[in-house]
Amino acid sequence: METRSNHVLVGAVVLILLALVALFTVWIARIGGAEERDYDIFFRQAVDGLAKGSSVTFSGVPSGQVKSISLWKPDPQYVRVRISVNNDTPILRGTTATIQGSFTGTSTVSLDGAIKGAQPITCPEGDAAKSVCPLGVPVIPTKTGGIGAILNSAPQLLERLSTLTERLTGMLSDRNQASIAGILDNTNRLTDALADRGPEIAATLAQTRIAIQQAGNAAEQIGALAQTTNGVLANDVQPAMANLNKAITSAQQSADTLNSAIGDARPGLTTFSKQTIPQVNQLVRDLRVTASSLKSISERVEQGGASSLVGQPALPDYKGK
Template sequence: METRSNHVLVGSVVLILLAVLALFTVWIARLGGASEKEYDIFFKQSVDGLAKGSSVTFSGVPSGQVKLIQLWKNDPQFVRVRITVNEDTPVLQGTTATIQGSFTGTSTVSLDGAVKGAPPITCPANDAANQCPYGVPVIPTRTGGLGALLNSAPQLLERLSTLTERLTGLVTDKNQASIAGILDNTNRLSRALADRGPEIAATLAQTRIAVQQAGDAAAKIGDLAATTNGLLAEDVKPAMANLNQAISAAKQSADTLNATIGDARPGLQSLSKQTAPELARLIHDLRQMTDALTSVAERVDRNGAGSVIGQQRLPDYKPGK
């Protein structure tokens, strides 16, 4: 009976010690978990090389590890990754997550982009169901590093394939012959230019001389223009002053003439209405008198002065004639 009682006592003590050890382990786990924070990341890319327990870094500093990797049931295009980081890791507004691959095949989750003074990433109270579907804050992602290259690899391969096909279609036998002809023509042109090198050099030299002469001519024209401006400033100004004085005198004379004409206008009107007809009759009478005197002068010249005093004598009549 005593031996059986000792076994029961020992078994009870062992069970009590195991229970205490379990409680201590749970307490330690909770104590350690209280110093870590959990976040979800939804990657819309391949997470090849990433596994449970992979390292999480912040600006290259180890800060946590990957806790869970699974496809997101709401949208299979995304991969949900649960990470835990140290409590002092500055996961703030503006922080993003990327997958950093390596040639060894392992990948890590890299966090970066914390802004000083920004608030930490938390679940909003008004839209927590959509913003935090699994009850922890969500860190936004960005494509970068080897992951971006791997994601764009299919498009790059497709473009390289298209470019290869186009180059293959371009380099046909006919196009090769055309390219060969172009190269031959280029060679002939190069040889012709080489043969005409001295002539081209002489032409360039003449061109330089012509340009220099043009520059000298331009300088002389500039000097002439400056001299002309000086002459205009010295000689033309006095002449313009004299011309202005002459114009003023002519204006005064014109004003005086206008006044004189205005004063003589009544006399001119009387002359045109009364004296002009009398002068016309006088001129008519003078013309008649002039014609008569001309006739008398002509008669005196032909027949003498007696033709004016008496009648003209008839010629003697002789019979038989």
């Protein structure tokens, strides 16, 4: 009985000591370790190579680990990744998360892009927290990059490569190949013809250069002729034009003098036309009357003599039957 009681006592002491050691170890770990904060990341892409316990880095510096991975039930297109990072990691506004793959098949969550002086990513208070932090922890936005971006765009890339291959196959059909061969043959014949015509082409180019030179000389001669014409105009035509201008000026002055003389004679002409001409007309009429009277007197003298001027004309004798 005593032996069994001693064994139970020893076992109890050992268990107590082990518990104390475990508690001491946890306490030491808490003292030596830093506090951590949890964040959610919603990836709209495959998370191949990512698992619970995968490393989380900030700008390449190990800063935490992945705590859990699950599909987001409200929208299965998203994969929710819960991470925990050290409390001193600067998860500020502008920080984004990407999945960095490797050739070994393991992936890590990479954080970067924090803006200096920005506020930390936290959950707001009130009703807005449900939309911003649906599971009660802050959400870090994502961006596609690295191998993940290549893998996500791989289907589109393969589709485009397939389309390009089909088009190239259509272009390289037997008919198109024959056409391309014909074009190459024609090009070769044209090249040979140009090579054979090389001397003629060179002669043509030489003649062209001579023609261009002659055209330049003709242009210079035309310029000299234009200068000579300008000189003639300046030396001969301009004096003649000056004399002509003087003659025109003299004629203008003469015309002005004649206009002045006519203006001076105009009152006399007016008086002559209004007074003298009517008087002359009256004189002519009086002369006509006088001439008629003299004609009548001469006729009376001829018929009756001078006595007819002072007496009545004698009546003719009447003889009765």
